[in-house]
Amino acid sequence: MKVLIATEKPFAQKAVDGIRRIVEEAGYELALLEKYTDKAQLLEAVADVDALIIRSDKVTAEVIAAAPQLKIVVRAGAGYDNVDLAAATARGIVVMNTPGQNSNAVAELAIALMIYISRNRFTPGTGHEIMGKTLGIHAYGNVGKLVGRKGKAMGMEVIAYDPFIKEDAVFEADGVKRVGSVEELYAKADFLSLHIPATEQTRGSIGYELLMSMPKGATLVNTARKEVIDEAGLMRALEEREDLKYVTDIAAGIQAELDEKFGKRVFATPKKMGAETAEANLNAGLAAARQIVDFFKTGNTRFQVNK
Template identity: 85%
Template sequence: MKILVATEKPFAKKAVDGIRGIVEGAGYELSLLEKYTDKAQLLEAVADADALIIRSDKVTAEVIAAAKNLKIVVRAGAGYDNVDLAAATARGIVVMNTPGQNSNAVAELAIAMMIFMARNRFTPGTGSEIQGKTLGIHAYGNVGKLVGRKGRAMGMKVLAYDPFITDAAVFEADGVETVASVAELYKRSDYLSLHIPATAETKGSIGYELLMSMPKGATLVNTARKEVIDEEGLRRALAEREDLKYITDIAPANQAELDEQFGKRVFATAKKMGAETAEANINAGLAAASQIVDFFKNGTTRFQVNK
């Protein structure tokens, strides 16, 4: 079995060494394609691969068509919208993610973003503290849970909304108050940490009405996906509410316009930074390799996302 690691932005050396140890220790071959600059390089490399590990690299229908032996793709991270699931499923290829491996890194970034905006982006002038403020968590998955716990540790009151969690004990164990609707969550949150995936139902769902309902001085923190934001609705709300702030780890298409119009009230990282820690890099890479070995050895599909 040949396992290809294809990463435009490579894993850390320690992660690659760990992946190699797992793969070769199981008796499989490891192939590396790092810092590639053209899709043709990926198409050539994947041609004889049985398994593929990626980060934010795009596995399109064209890539899948070129990979005649491919049986499994593992995205080292939580999101997997960079993989054409329909094309993979049509070929019988299993697609997995590595949930939880990047969660702490993203959660720490979300808290850091709140503080960054509360303190006027670390420029002169009186800022505010996040202690005593209300933190809303939109989607209480791996990252949302950690953001909530860290917020509580910093003295914030934490609310959460997640329609897919029906057991109230999950929230109660963390000292988190559940709310009945998205509308209520936004209406009550001084800081709203967004963790919903980009799906047909969620794309463009966070916009003008929700933002306008937020308390005075509120900040929306997006470490999820840019597609869930209604960018024109965001612009309108910021224009009408001079107290609102927006900070994101995924720059919207109209970021230049937002910067020009709203100055320090908006901020986007230069490149998605949520998983950019040494620890997350290593954890996700090792998890991806272990899942592939477990799949080939035991048929395990625990983290399959295209069932």
């Protein structure tokens, strides 16, 4: 079996070394494609591989067609919208993610963004503290739970909404109040931390009406996906509400215009940074390698996302 790490944005060397050890101890071959600049390089590299580990790299139908031996793709991270699931499923290819491995890194960034914008992006002037404010969590999964716990530790009141979690006890265990609707969540949140995936149902779902319902001085924090934001609605809300703020780890398609119009009220990290810690890098890479070995050895598909 041949396993390829294909990462335009490479893993840390420690992670690569760990992946190699796991793969080679299992008796498989490891190949490496890093910092590639042309899709043709990826198409060539996948021609004879059985397994593929990626980060934010795009596995399109064209890539899948170029990989006749490919049996499994593992996205080292939680999101997997960079993989064409329909094309993979049609070929019988298993697609997995590594849920939870990057969660703490993303959660810490979400809290950091709240503090950064509250302190006027660390420029002179009187800012605000986040203690005592209401933190809303939209989607209470691995990252949302950690953001909520960190918010509680910093003295915030935490509320959450997740229609897929039926048990109140999940929220109560963290001292988090469950609200009954997304509208109620936004209407009460001084800081709204967004953790929904990009799906047909969620793309463009966060827009003008939800933002306009937020309390005075509220901030939307997006460490999820830019596709879930209705950018025209965001622009309109920021124009009409001079007190609203938007901070994101995924620059909007209109980010330059947002920056020009709204100055310190908006901020986007220069490049997606949610998983950019040494710990997350290592955890996700090793998890991906272990899942591939387990799949080939035992058929385990626990983290398959294209069932």
